Amino acid sequence: MTYVKICGNRTPGDVLAAAQAGADFVGMVFTESSRRIDAEQGRAMVRALGAPLAEREMPMPPPAQPHVREEVREWFHHGAQVLAGHLATKRPLTVGVFADQPIEEVNEIAEQAGVDLVQLSGDESWEDCLLVTRQVIQVVHVSPLDSPSDPLQLVQPGFALALMLDATHGPYRGGGGQAFDWEVARQVAERIPIFLAGGLRAENVGEAIAHVRPWAVDVSSGTEHEGRKDHGRVRAFIAAVRAADARP
DSSP: OOEEEEOOOOSHHHHHHHHHHTOSEEEEEOSSSTTOOOHHHHHHHHHHTOSOGGGSOOOOOOOOOGGGGGOHHHHHHHHHHHHHHHHHHSSSEEEEEEOSOOHHHHHHHHHHHTOSEEEEOSSOOTGGGGGSSSEEEEEEEEOSSSOOSOGGGGOOTTSOSEEEEEEOOTTTTSOSSOOOOHHHHHHHHTTSOOEEOSSOOTTTHHHHHHHHOOSEEEESGGGEETTEEOHHHHHHHHHHHHHHHHOO
16 A cells, blocks of 8 residues: 655644545645744644644554664665554654754754654755654655666665655755656665655656555645645545555
């Protein structure tokens, strides 16, 4: 099954609609963006979905062998196992999105809002992930014009729990509805579980899944209308993902 993250939510109604449609992750943006919200708004969304992950009894995550922190493939497969375990406890998980902010600010907002996970979407280092008080999804941006031959050269194990590939576009890095070369993503997804973002919508997500085979897909602008979350488009996007999963 391909997991789904609906990002750019701004109201409790948005996250509830995403949850009812079957989203696995819901994202809320706390960095410079037209979708930016504050910690109080984020807390209202988190609470609309019930108690955050930190307040629930959770099974122990699968143990990581010592070598796992040294090897990219093993590390991110272990991270996928941990996230799947969290999803068995709570669905959807809430994700706070940050970019190029002091880590102290990231931690303060994440704590105030009560998000389950943090996504770092700027130029944060891999070492910065260890300073965040939540488990981290780290974004690597891929330029549509200058894709690296092997994006895994930019990836380090042992820091973020999960990796997202997104397009480099616009002033806020991602969220602009632009795709990058899916062949680049496919080469990475063959080796490790990834979140695929950038230019996805109901009309093309099936093709993206068939070509890339990502662990999860992430959408923001593809589920909006006139700058606001469109719950009908959210349902259509998730339905398209499930239809793609059902194909042989």
